[in-house]
Amino acid sequence: MKYTLARQLKRLTLILVVIIVLFLAQFWLWNFVRSAAFLWQDSRTEQQQIHIIEDRTAEMKESLDLLQGAIEQLAIVFPDKTGIPQAVERLERLGDNLGVSVRIQSIDQKEVLRSKRTQPGLIPVTITLVVVASVESVLQYLDAIEHVSEQVVVTGFHLKSLSIAPIQNFLSGQPQEEQKSLLINVTFYLQEEQFNG
Amino acid sequence: MSAHRPRDINLLPVGRRRLLRRQATIHRFEKAFRYILMGFLLLTILASGGALLLRFLLAVRSDSQSDTILLERVDEYRMIRNQVNDYNDLLGLMDAVGKKSIVWSDYLQEVFDLMPPGTSIADISARNDAVSHLVISGQVVSRSALIVLEERFRGLDWVADVQFPPSNLLQRTEAPYTFTLVINHSEIPNP
Numbered sequence: 001m002k003y004t005l006a007r008q009l010k011r012l013t014l015i016l017v018v019i020i021v022l023f024l025a026q027f028w029l030w031n032f033v034r035s036a037a038f039l040w041q042d043s044r045t046e047q048q049q050i051h052i053i054e055d056r057t058a059e060m061k062e063s064l065d066l067l068q069g070a071i072e073q074l075a076i077v078f079p080d081k082t083g084i085p086q087a088v089e090r091l092e093r094l095g096d097n098l099g100v101s102v103r104i105q106s107i108d109q110k111e112v113l114r115s116k117r118t119q120p121g122l123i124p125v126t127i128t129l130v131v132v133a134s135v136e137s138v139l140q141y142l143d144a145i146e147h148v149s150e151q152v153v154v155t156g157f158h159l160k161s162l163s164i165a166p167i168q169n170f171l172s173g174q175p176q177e178e179q180k181s182l183l184i185n186v187t188f189y190l191q192e193e194q195f196n197g
Numbered sequence: 198m199s200a201h202r203p204r205d206i207n208l209l210p211v212g213r214r215r216l217l218r219r220q221a222t223i224h225r226f227e228k229a230f231r232y233i234l235m236g237f238l239l240l241t242i243l244a245s246g247g248a249l250l251l252r253f254l255l256a257v258r259s260d261s262q263s264d265t266i267l268l269e270r271v272d273e274y275r276m277i278r279n280q281v282n283d284y285n286d287l288l289g290l291m292d293a294v295g296k297k298s299i300v301w302s303d304y305l306q307e308v309f310d311l312m313p314p315g316t317s318i319a320d321i322s323a324r325n326d327a328v329s330h331l332v333i334s335g336q337v338v339s340r341s342a343l344i345v346l347e348e349r350f351r352g353l354d355w356v357a358d359v360q361f362p363p364s365n366l367l368q369r370t371e372a373p374y375t376f377t378l379v380i381n382h383s384e385i386p387n388p
Contacts, residue, residue, distance in 0.1 A: 029244035143302035
């Protein structure tokens with residue numbers, strides 16, 4: 001009987017010891033679980049952030065593609081830096097087509113226009129030219145310049161000696177023999193740098 | 198006297214009865230402690246299982262790289278956003294340049310249409326600046342024609358102001374004139 005009692009006590013003690021050990025282990029274990037849960041939560045948050053960023057990047061890429069398309073189309077209107085010779089040739093060719101004498105007086109490159117953020121900007125190139133022809137041709141030439149495919153701004157002009165014949169003669173289509181002189185400042189805007197996308 | 202039934206009569210010796218009571222008490226304690234032990238065991242299994250599962254999931258997600266991936270994605274997003282901003286700025290600039298443009302030939306046609314009979318134009322010049330203007334000089338047949346011409350110029354949508362020197366009014370007939378038409382930039386149509 002005593003043996004049984006001693007065995008019972010021994011077993012009880014053992015259970016108590018195990019309970020105490022397990023009780024103490026809970027602190028470490030649940031702390032470990034908590035830290036792993038935090039890591040998991042961080043990981044999930046990061047994954048969510050990655051998804052959000054990827055979605056926004058995809059949207060931004062769509063906008064970029066649209067803008068690239070628009071800029072590519074505008075490359076005709078705003079040619080790149082190498083477009084100066086073509087611009088000069090175009091002015092001369094317009095003169096040839098209308099039968100007017102065109103003399104390029106000067107070509108000046110102005111300060112680059114750029115907004116605060118934009119790295120590449122627009123280079124205004126002002127071409128000063130003198131046109132000599134009849135009033136009708138001179139005015140036609142001015143009109144033709146203003147309607148070229150490139151974006152141009154006629155920053156100034158000076159049309160001289162129209163005084164000989166009344167303007168009605170010109171408007172009524174009567175022949176104008178006298179040669180007139182038109183000094184024009186025409187500004188082309190060239191893209192400083194073509195975007196590569 | 199109450200009558201005891203045979204099963205209520207304890208014939209065991211006192212020492213034996215005390216021992217049995219102790220054993221019963223210990224047994225009750227042991228039973229209770231076993232429940233507690235099972236509870237703790239359950240908690241331990243839950244904690245270990247949870248920790249292992251979370252660790253496994255973290256390992257599967259290659260958590261160590263997600264920071265780097267996030268930074269890469271953010272950099273890529275920033276780069277594209279800056280590019281979009283650059284494009285927008287450039288388009289804004291192009292739009293501004295387009296708005297600055299004045300189609301002088303259209304304006305000249307309107308000016309010519311307004312000229313009273315017998316009016317001549319000797320000189321026309323124009324400047325497209327912060328204040329753009331068109332300067333016309335020539336000769337009109339009479340002073341009244343000059344007044345008519347000024348009124349017509351003022352009636353144009355794209356003219357903000359008409360300036361002319363008082364000397365325009367000196368001569369009654371064959372009067373030389375100079376008009377400066379200040380351009381109303383808000384009325385310039387987009388090309």
